[in-house]
Amino acid sequence: MDETTYIAAFIAVAAVATFATRVIPFLFFERHTDHPLVQHLGRYLPASVMALLAVIFLQRSASWTGSVPGLDALVPGLLVVCLHLWRGNALLSIAAGTASYMMLKQTGILGA
Template sequence: MPVGVGTSLLIILLVAITTFATRVVPFLLFPKGKEIPPVIQYLGKVLTPAVIGMLVVYCLKATPVMEAPHGIPELIAVAVTAGLHVWKRNNLLSIGTGTVLYMVLIQAVF
């Protein structure tokens, strides 16, 4: 079922407003000079590693370890990604390199 031009523009407008609102609300709730509550500070520290951990589990949950190649490409890619991140501390570099390495491993090597 095709969507009309008016509906498409309305959807784009609502998505833009929602995205803008999610960026502005923290500045309204916690203006400069106002102390950030300890709970929010705690969440700021723990949520990023928690989300990364959940993504790793989600990505590796269907890894076939009982059949060839026994999860070897995944293990190599995760090890390289983690090692590169510990060494360089660059998210884009480590995730990008790990993704490209994994694609090369499953397409050309295994």
Template sequence: MDNTTYILAFIAVATAATFATRVIPFLFLSRHHEHPLLLHIGRYLPAAVMALLVVVFLIQSASWKAPAFGIDALLPCAVVIALHLWRRNALLSIVAGTAVYMVIQQAGLFTS
């Protein structure tokens, strides 16, 4: 098998697997959309995933050393929280927090 065939086969399998994982829940759970477990998951899972992402971000990206002691991660989090409480716009909050984080990282602020 040459490289082109291998790459095309890989793309086809990856596409089919991605599509299947998106469609299968709708096919199998369409008759149970009012089930209490699915309603519970739909209500609380998005917030739980976001909380997990924040924890992982704070653990992995912050430099928890003096003198900054994590300000490089805590400042963007504070911007996201403040903007979201003020404007109630998730996209604005995420974009602004990402921008603040990237400015801090690219400018080398708060590094020891």
């Protein structure tokens, strides 16, 4: 097997595996949408995951040695929260938060 065939096969297997992990839950939960556990998970899991991601982000990405520790991560985080409360658009909030965080990191503003 030459390298091109190997890479193509690898990409195909990865694509099928990724697609399967996205589709299987929808196929399974389609018949169980009125189950109390599924409704509970649908209500509370998204907020829980976002809170966990925020905590991990603050722990791993923030500069805790600057003049104001963690400010380089808190500013984009507050921007995300404010934009989302104002506009209610998750894509806008995430894009603006990511852009502001990367700007702070690349320019070194706020001790990033």
